[in-house]
Amino acid sequence: MKRRNSRASLPVFYSVSTALLLTACGGSDDDSGGGSTPLPAPTxxxxxxxxxxxxxxxxxxxxNADKTILDIVSELNTDATAKVSFDQHMELVRIASPSRYEYRMAGEVHRRMADEWGFSRGEIKTSADGNLPGTDVQLVDGLPVYNACVEIKGTYSSSPDAQSYKGQxxxxLVESHIDVVNPEVLPPDSNPFQPIKLQPFNDPVVTxxxxxxxxxxxxxxxxxxxxxEDANYEWASRWFASQDAAKTGGAARIYVPGYTDAMGNTSALFTLARMFKKHNIKxxxxxxxxxxxxxxxxxxxxxxxxxxxxxxxxxxGSNPLNFVANFGNEGEARSTSPAAIASR
Incomplete structure (x- = not known):
């Protein structure tokens, strides 16, 4: 099998690293920062x-020189991490998740956060029923809100001069969405998954x-x-350095709602959350x-x-959770098969 595109997660890593940088973060355990680090002036x-x-x-x-951060970058660049990331992406994206009916997707993400990614129940801030403690809004248009959030705990709250807002x-916030346009209606419980179709890359795109x-x-x-991991898995998970290489090398085109801007970005954020937890980022x-x-x-x-x-x-908005910066991982999606084109 050709090397998967393990570098695909790195743009996401750097966006989250920017968030850490703006909070005056060093990655290592012994760099507590606290209230002594000067805050940057607005740009x-x-x-x-x-x-x-x-x-x-x-x-x-x-x-950029922090050993823990460099260890994460090194791990992201391995075939093993790329394989886990590809598998996670495919396993999540097939869960039908139309807007306002994301509870199946959120439920599976919550399960993985607790059972596989190393987060304690206290670090998982959202819940299966959509309730989010601390906010003023629990329903929008009369419906629950199915966010899936984990917390990487910082050191500021334990510093002597820490200041809070409404107790927070x-x-x-670093986020990307888990909902998709299609299907518009949630499929029945008996068939909650969308097929992930594979087509030769040189065939015409279906319309x-x-x-x-x-x-x-x-x-x-x-x-x-x-x-x-069968023959179709081998075909779909191959990585090509360019579109020309994909054309001559027999690449697969992948079709499933949410492959690109939804779970393509969001699954990568979950990979980063898992890495930060594993490496004890502070x-x-x-x-x-x-x-x-x-x-x-x-x-x-x-x-x-x-x-x-x-x-x-x-x-x-009352901003009751006291978010002071927001990074959205939207825009161009990065996947483990950059030559592939997906339906949305």
Whole structure:
């Protein structure tokens, strides 16, 4: 098997590293930071160019040289991590998760957080019923909100001069969404999964559901939802350095709702959460890594409204959880098969 694209997770790592950097974080256990680290000044735009505070530049140098951070980067660049990340992505993306009905996806993510990724129940901040302690918003448009969030606990709250807002210490939010446009209606409990279709890369991209249904090749999963490593798995998980290489090398095109901007990004964030937990990253401010609900279609940004306590009738948010920075992992998706094209 050709080396999988283990570097695909690195852009996500650097976005989360930026969040840690802005909270004056060094990765190692013994770097507590506390309240003694000077906070950077807000970035000013001078003649159209951002003027970076020296504190950020120094923190960046420190972060780039930190042994724990370098260990994480090294681990992300292994075939073993790439394989786990690919399998996780495929196992999650097949769970049908239309906006406002994300409870199956959130439930499986919560299970993995507790049973496989090393998080305690106290570090998992969201719940199966959609309740989020501490926020002012539990329902949006009369429906529960199914966010899936874990906390990387920081050191700031234990520092002597720590300041809180409504009893909450500062937090940094890093998020991407778990909901999809299609299917618009949640499938029945008897068949909660979407097929992951595979097509030769050189074949024309399908443009109609009937064409998609006619594709017979699919990834297979066992009764527990784990991917089966058969010939189709070997085909789909191969990595190519360029589109030209994919064309000549027999690449697969992958079709499943949410493959790119939804679970492509969000699964990578979960990989980073797992890495930060494993390597015992200690930021200054608490960092919440979230799969958010209600971003697509008729979702009405329900997940973000819950996190920020946004009252849509008043048009105001109370930010009861005290988020001081927000990094959204949206935009171009990075996957373990960059030559593949997926349906959304």
């Amino acid at each position: 000013a735009i001078v003649n159209g160019v951002p003027e970076i505070d020296p504190a950020i530049a120094e923190a960046s140098k420190k972060l 210490y500062p937090k940094v 109609a559901p009937s064409q998609l249904n006619a594709i017979s090749s699919e990834l297979s999963f066992d009764a527990s939802g784990r991917i089966i 930021p200054v401010y608490d960092v919440w890594i979230c799969g958010t609900a209600g971003e697509e279609g008729k979702g009405n940004l329900a997940g973000m409204k819950q996190l920020y306590g946004f009252d849509q009738n008043l048009g105001t």
